[in-house]
Amino acid sequence: MPTETVYGLAADAANPRAVAAVYAAKGRPSFNPLIAHVADLAMARRIAGFEARAEALAARFWPGPLTLVLPASDDMAVCDLARAGLDTVAVRAPAHPLAHALIAAFGGPVVAPSANRSGRPSPTTLADAMDETGAAAAAVLDGGPCAIGLESTVVSLLDTPRLLRPGAVTRAEIEAVVGPLSEAEADAKRSPGRLTRHYAPNLPVRLNVTEPRDDEVWVGFGPRWPGAFNLSPRGDLAEAAANLFSFLRAADRSQAKGIAVAPVPGEGLGEAINDRLRRAAGFVG
Ligand code: TXA
Ligand code: MG
Numbered sequence: 001m002p003t004e005t006v007y008g009l010a011a012d013a014a015n016p017r018a019v020a021a022v023y024a025a026k027g028r029p030s031f032n033p034l035i036a037h038v039a040d041l042a043m044a045r046r047i048a049g050f051e052a053r054a055e056a057l058a059a060r061f062w063p064g065p066l067t068l069v070l071p072a073s074d075d076m077a078v079c080d081l082a083r084a085g086l087d088t089v090a091v092r093a094p095a096h097p098l099a100h101a102l103i104a105a106f107g108g109p110v111v112a113p114s115a116n117r118s119g120r121p122s123p124t125t126l127a128d129a130m131d132e133t134g135a136a137a138a139a140v141l142d143g144g145p146c147a148i149g150l151e152s153t154v155v156s157l158l159d160t161p162r163l164l165r166p167g168a169v170t171r172a173e174i175e176a177v178v179g180p181l182s183e184a185e186a187d188a189k190r191s192p193g194r195l196t197r198h199y200a201p202n203l204p205v206r207l208n209v210t211e212p213r214d215d216e217v218w219v220g221f222g223p224r225w226p227g228a229f230n231l232s233p234r235g236d237l238a239e240a241a242a243n244l245f246s247f248l249r250a251a252d253r254s255q256a257k258g259i260a261v262a263p264v265p266g267e268g269l270g271e272a273i274n275d276r277l278r279r280a281a282g283f284v285g
Contacts, residue, residue: 002143008112025136065168225262
């Protein structure tokens with residue numbers, strides 16, 4: 001299923017067999033829970049407890065690339081396996097018209113982790129999704145290339161608002177609604193996905209490279225650091241985010257011995273881009 005962020009591998013959130021098949025197709029450890037995708041706020045309220053800050057964030061950013069971690073309700077619409085046994089649930093209402101139509105027609109929450117195999121870059125086209133987990137899919141929806149290209153921002157609202165994963169909605173945009181965000185804790189129960197290596201190509205990745213080696217393929221940014229693959233020749237972060245995973249994949253397919261990535265500014269969307277780049281390079285935060 002296409003979403004505005006990346007392609008997802010979708011399944012009935014209430015069906016443990018379907019959810020187990022998603023974990024298996026991704027090679028994902030079952031302690032790492034999945035996001036329940038909903039058609040609208042009414043569907044979200046059936047599966048999660050919404051307090052004032054959650055209401056405010058949903059009102060501002062849904063449908064869109066924001067995932068909220070909330071207390072799970074007793075309703076079994078999101079099965080235990082999808083929540084990795086936690087008493088919390090991650091919820092997002094995607095903005096992509098095909099994702100929305102699918103979930104609305106189905107009538108209940110749909111889990112959809114990024115359609116990559118665990119530890120690999122997220123797919124931003126149907127072709128890349130097919131390469132990763134296509135063999136497991138009963139049916140596919142082609143929405144063309146994803147507009148954003150980076151996964152949703154994950155914010156936990158269990159106690160003080162916490163940024164578990166920087167993403168398409170920037171820190172500043174979230175803080176404008178709920179005030180200062182705390183950092184993700186190294187606590188596996190609270191941010192399970194942060195413990196696994198992520199988004200990694202096969203070739204080794206070096207960051208902040210302004211002079212690549214002869215045997216490296218250079219992924220550039222802006223006019224100063226052009227590279228063989230330039231994330232954004234004009235230095236635009238949104239364009240760079242949209243190109244990031246597909247360019248890492250393309251660089252990975254080259255004959256080079258490694259991937260050298262030019263510096264990308266860290267503000268705004270750059271926080272999420274640099275987070276994914278650090279993970280691609282093997283620095284797990
Ligand atoms: O943009 C996206 O969010 C994409 C598209 C397909 O919607 N989906 C996606 O799902 O990135 P996934 O499964 O690849 O990443 C979900 C992240 C993981 O880091 C996971 O650990 C975290 O959300 N997560 C899920 N449930 C959680 C929970 N109850 N508590 C804390 N973190 C949770
Ligand atoms: Mg993922």
